Amino acid sequence: MAPHPEFPAITVYKDVYPGIDLDTRLKDAAKGKVVYITGASRGVGESTVYAYAKAGASGxxxxxxxxxxxxxxxxxxxxxxxxxxxxxxxxxxxxxKAVGESVKKCIEKFGRIDIVISNAGYMEKWKKIGEANPDEWWKTMTINIRGTFNVVHHTIKHLVAAKGYAVLLSSFGAQARMLGASGYQTSKHAINRFVEFIQVEYGSDGVKVFSVHPGGIVTELALNEPSIVELLQDKVEVASHSIVRLTSGSEDYLSGRFVSCTWDLDELAKRRKEIEEGDLLKNRLDIGSLTDPLQS
Structure with missing residues (x-):
């Protein structure tokens, strides 16, 4: 039996399309919202700041x-x-502790948090496990997993109060097994599962959470691995605009799941029944034909 495919038959975009246009479809989509964003100084984080400002966020x-x-x-x-x-x-x-203090400052300033974007991350230089720098490898894990945990740990009660949204930055690398990328790709796989736990524990409280692939974007982080740069051809706005849409209320059925910002979200919505009934877009062990009893 051939391995199950890991890429859905959904139209892929490399730039802004009508479904994520902030001037039309998403005009005022974040009106009055307070957004807490990590890794906001450059790349996807910086673009997300501008997208929420344009979409009407108040704070x-x-x-x-x-x-x-x-x-x-x-x-x-x-x-x-x-x-x-x-x-x-x-x-x-x-x-x-510093994350906790930052959340307190946000609440003091704005009174609430409606949306959390956990974007800060790190990627080690790709080397096989036996050749990797252990400190670099664990730095990836510490920033991508522990750092993300810290952000969710300190903001989740405010998201419960607001029945708000969390977006955690993952990657299609979470499903890949590329030589040398054991730290980065394992950390992103863990992020996908962490999102599923947030849904299990806080979904009934009204929190919506997504694990997202931002697209193949040239960022300072990506430049740490020159071998992949030629594959990075997506505009950063396809990520930031899609994130605004995911937190606008129209895609709540995707909560607890992995979503690529490059996917046509209108086309994906037409397959909502398949996604919900099959509990798709989640990490799981593929046991294939082992579901069938061994034939004697």
């Missing part, structure tokens, strides 16, 4: 280790929307 609490760069991002966001309040905050998400 943006933006964090990254590069506090000086955040100030510039905040200023750019204010130019996009004169009504949005932006609070930049220097933060290392691996510092659990």
């Amino acid at each position: 943006l609490f933006i964090t990254a280790r590069s506090a000086n760069v955040l100030a510039s991002v905040a200023e750019s966001a204010r130019k996009i929307s004169t009504s949005v309040a932006v609070e930049p905050y220097g933060l290392d998400i691996t510092d659990e």
Whole structure:
């Protein structure tokens, strides 16, 4: 039996399409919302700040280790929307106590958190396990898993209060087994499962959560592995605009699942019944024909 495919028959976009256009379909999609974003100084995080500002968010609490760069991002966001309040905050998400303090500051500033975007991440230089730098390998795990846990741990009660949204950045790499990528791809696979746990534990409280592949985007993080750069041809806005749509209320049926920001979300919605009845877009062990009894 051939292995089950891991890529759905869904139209893929490399740039903004009508379903995620902030000027039309998603105009005011985040109106009045308070959004907490990590890794907001560049790449997908920076683009997401601008997308929520344009979509009408009232408050943006933006964090990254590069506090000086955040100030510039905040200023750019204010130019996009004169009504949005932006609070930049220097933060290392691996510092659990510092994450807790940042959440307190956000609540003091805005009174609530409606949406959390856990975007900060890291990728080690790709080498086979026996040749890898152990400190680099574990740095990937610490930032991508522990850091994400810290963010969810400290924001989840506020998302319960708001019946809000969490978006955790994953990757199609979570399903791949590329030589040398054991740290990064394992960490992203773990993120997918972590999202499923959030759904199990807090879905009944009204929290919606998604694990997303942002697309193949050239970022400073991706440049850490030159071998994949030629594969990265997607615009960063396909990620940030799709994230706005996922937290707008129209895609709540995808909560607890993996979603690629490059997928046509309108086309995917037409297959909602398949997704829900088959409990698709989740991590699971494929046992294939082993479901059938052994024939003597």
